Amino acid sequence: MHPFLDLPMHVSAQWRRAPYALALLACAAPAALIAQPGRGGGGGAGGAGAAAGGASPSNALPALPKGPRAMMLRDWYRVANLSNPAVSPDGKRIAVTVTRAVEADNRRHSEIWVVNAAGGEPQRWTSPSTESSNPRWSADGKYLFFTSQRAGGTGNTWAIRLDQPSGEAIQVGDYPNGSMPSDGSFAVFTDAGRPAPTAPSPDPFGQMQPMARPPFEAITRPSVSARFDGRHVVDMSYKVNGVGFVPGRRVARTWRPTQIARQPIGDTTKKVITSTAYSHRGPVVSPDGKWIAFTADSRLRPDSVVDRERDSLATLPYNKVRDEAERNDADIYIIDANGGTPRKLTDWMGAESQITWSPDGKQIAFIGRPGRTKNSNIYVVDAAGGTPRALLGNWQYEPGNFDWLPGGIQFTAEIGGRSAVLRADMSGKSLPTELVSGRRQLRGASYDESGKTLAYVATSMNKPTELFVASGDGTGERQLTNFNKDVNADVVWSDAERITYKSVGNLEIEGWLMKPYGYEAGKKYPMVIYIHGGPHSSYGEGWFDEFQNLAAQGMFVLFTNPRGSSGYGAPFTYSTRGRWGMEDYQDLMKAVDIVSVRADVDSTKMGATGGSYGGFMTTWMATKTTRFKAIETDRTITDWTYWYGSSDAQGLTEFEFYGKPWDNQKLYDELSPIRYVNKVKTPMLIVQSEEDHRTPMGSAEIWFMSLKKQGVPVELIRYPRSNHDLSRTGEPWLLVDRLGRLRQWFGYWLQGVQPGAVAN
Numbered sequence: 001m002h003p004f005l006d007l008p009m010h011v012s013a014q015w016r017r018a019p020y021a022l023a024l025l026a027c028a029a030p031a032a033l034i035a036q037p038g039r040g041g042g043g044g045a046g047g048a049g050a051a052a053g054g055a056s057p058s059n060a061l062p063a064l065p066k067g068p069r070a071m072m073l074r075d076w077y078r079v080a081n082l083s084n085p086a087v088s089p090d091g092k093r094i095a096v097t098v099t100r101a102v103e104a105d106n107r108r109h110s111e112i113w114v115v116n117a118a119g120g121e122p123q124r125w126t127s128p129s130t131e132s133s134n135p136r137w138s139a140d141g142k143y144l145f146f147t148s149q150r151a152g153g154t155g156n157t158w159a160i161r162l163d164q165p166s167g168e169a170i171q172v173g174d175y176p177n178g179s180m181p182s183d184g185s186f187a188v189f190t191d192a193g194r195p196a197p198t199a200p201s202p203d204p205f206g207q208m209q210p211m212a213r214p215p216f217e218a219i220t221r222p223s224v225s226a227r228f229d230g231r232h233v234v235d236m237s238y239k240v241n242g243v244g245f246v247p248g249r250r251v252a253r254t255w256r257p258t259q260i261a262r263q264p265i266g267d268t269t270k271k272v273i274t275s276t277a278y279s280h281r282g283p284v285v286s287p288d289g290k291w292i293a294f295t296a297d298s299r300l301r302p303d304s305v306v307d308r309e310r311d312s313l314a315t316l317p318y319n320k321v322r323d324e325a326e327r328n329d330a331d332i333y334i335i336d337a338n339g340g341t342p343r344k345l346t347d348w349m350g351a352e353s354q355i356t357w358s359p360d361g362k363q364i365a366f367i368g369r370p371g372r373t374k375n376s377n378i379y380v381v382d383a384a385g386g387t388p389r390a391l392l393g394n395w396q397y398e399p400g401n402f403d404w405l406p407g408g409i410q411f412t413a414e415i416g417g418r419s420a421v422l423r424a425d426m427s428g429k430s431l432p433t434e435l436v437s438g439r440r441q442l443r444g445a446s447y448d449e450s451g452k453t454l455a456y457v458a459t460s461m462n463k464p465t466e467l468f469v470a471s472g473d474g475t476g477e478r479q480l481t482n483f484n485k486d487v488n489a490d491v492v493w494s495d496a497e498r499i500t501y502k503s504v505g506n507l508e509i510e511g512w513l514m515k516p517y518g519y520e521a522g523k524k525y526p527m528v529i530y531i532h533g534g535p536h537s538s539y540g541e542g543w544f545d546e547f548q549n550l551a552a553q554g555m556f557v558l559f560t561n562p563r564g565s566s567g568y569g570a571p572f573t574y575s576t577r578g579r580w581g582m583e584d585y586q587d588l589m590k591a592v593d594i595v596s597v598r599a600d601v602d603s604t605k606m607g608a609t610g611g612s613y614g615g616f617m618t619t620w621m622a623t624k625t626t627r628f629k630a631i632e633t634d635r636t637i638t639d640w641t642y643w644y645g646s647s648d649a650q651g652l653t654e655f656e657f658y659g660k661p662w663d664n665q666k667l668y669d670e671l672s673p674i675r676y677v678n679k680v681k682t683p684m685l686i687v688q689s690e691e692d693h694r695t696p697m698g699s700a701e702i703w704f705m706s707l708k709k710q711g712v713p714v715e716l717i718r719y720p721r722s723n724h725d726l727s728r729t730g731e732p733w734l735l736v737d738r739l740g741r742l743r744q745w746f747g748y749w750l751q752g753v754q755p756g757a758v759a760n
Ligand SMILES: CSCC[C@H](NC=O)C(=O)N[C@@H](CC(C)C)C(=O)N[C@@H](Cc1ccccc1)C(=O)O
Pocket: 002, 004, 005, 007, 009, 011, 012, 013, 014, 016, 532, 533, 534, 535, 536, 537, 611, 612, 613, 614, 635, 637, 647, 648, 649, 651, 652, 694, 695, 724
């Protein structure tokens, strides 16, 4: 996880898509009708309208032309995204979340579908009138649990009964979520307890909006509370991208360390088995049900002490000795499954996650990262204690999620721009073996209880996601769904050629060149380079709406993973620390050099686009070269000191730029494109979301004004009700509008298409 936010660090720039939007866009209508397997209501996977609800006659939209043809903007609404596959314990069925847009309603919709592992038509298992996602089976196979915000319940875990006839989804109090022993008799989970009841005291500011109320220990007060509806801020973290403004505390700070609770299956009585001043994290019970392993502070200090130390360190200037020292914030502990004194499993420097017991309960495996800029690895240690040994040796890449199956440890990993399922060599002497691979991206590997059935969702450059099943060892793969059958039949998705090249310092860089729709040998086409953000994310071997959009407009799309990208090992990822815009810029330019000499690329008609870090890079490029005829900069950063003060993620540059702006002002200034804006000659389209707290509006505004004042063609599109993730999870109509703007901007400057003439 990212150290500052609850976000996975190494994430494909293409992959973070629809499911994340649900919290924002789901309409929590009451469950109307649950379509049960075999009872109709769902239809087959090919029934495009079935999963999305479809447009009713009153709001029907004109039909799209039949294909084969180029992608039109409205095809975007037709693409289904599959996620979170879950194999039933007996390996017979696979549940998966299917998310589509409902064009007429400007929203996304998610349902759980289930398909037999042996094949056949998938069936919809959850209501089309409410949102459901993230399916998981109970260990005894009696329930299919899923996440939903249905009305009339508590919490968001709902279930469909499988062991007896059932109607609507229910909530199950006697089947807790958590880690279970092999016999499935109880579950363990963390419990933050309830705040101690306090006598209600009259609140003179109770009628005010939460952000307007004076926070705890604030010095100022509204003169007349009914006349102030602004925001009163005293805390450092007062806004979060995707969440919005966060009201300050109204009472003194208290700590509620998370404890471990256990609950028998079939009983609603929960027993909290610890009572400590420190928090327990990620408890997992041993297969025999006797022990629980968890992570906690390496010195078991109270949460209050850890937090206060962290807060006071955060106010100090950068100090190389202190801030670059190896850290050991947490360790793994083992406690009796009924409570007692924990035993430290191992004093292991670095961060441990995904604690997993071996099937025989004798060993424990975990993902360990020895230092922030070091590769993570899978480690195994005796449950009795000892020194953890790494299974992946000096493998260049890093493990994603892993499972300890009866036959050994299997895991997923990003290997550059593709991803694979691999088996670790348990002796740690050999490199892992790829079981499922190829030029594609796989996600969500899920196994049955025996490890003999494996399911995952996969996509490749010209194929949107579908569900696949294979034997546990990766053999005998079969595609189980065809949710995108209709759109695939109409639209000719473009494919891309993979390229690798040597850049500064002889470093190998991976990239791809996607062909324009209707490509004909002997002709020349414009080319647009796409630059991803993060900077620690990556492009790769998966279907991506943005690339398809410009390829459909008749352009080559070039995309690469310059140094700083994830998926190539931590040294590659962090090699740009303190050097943003230096060698990584050259990696990008080198790709342009290589591609622009091709006979089919029109080097006089090249463009560039990118978002966030890629937005910074596009403005940086605009100050350095005039080789691009047009640029689009998205959720951009043009001044790092302004960004530091206005974003929700200061920790990023405190690490990457070795301190706060006043610790290292020269670097913050030198890497800010705004310092060189007088050099910009390239027409620029600026796209920015009004509620983006990650890369706030000011960077776009100053860039817009600076170009205007210099007579450089520039347009600024400000999207309402949108945050940093507009291009991934934003309102569908706005998201598609943005795709249209990109087509039009590059269509105008690179193809001479007149305003308004770009086809939708
Ligand atoms: C809390 S530190 C923020 C790091 C975070 N990295 C996640 O990818 C991030 O937001 N980075 C920004 C740049 C930063 C504000 C200077 C960024 O470039 N975000 C990218 C990354 C991204 C890629 C794929 C999917 C989601 C995000 C972006 O928004 O495109």
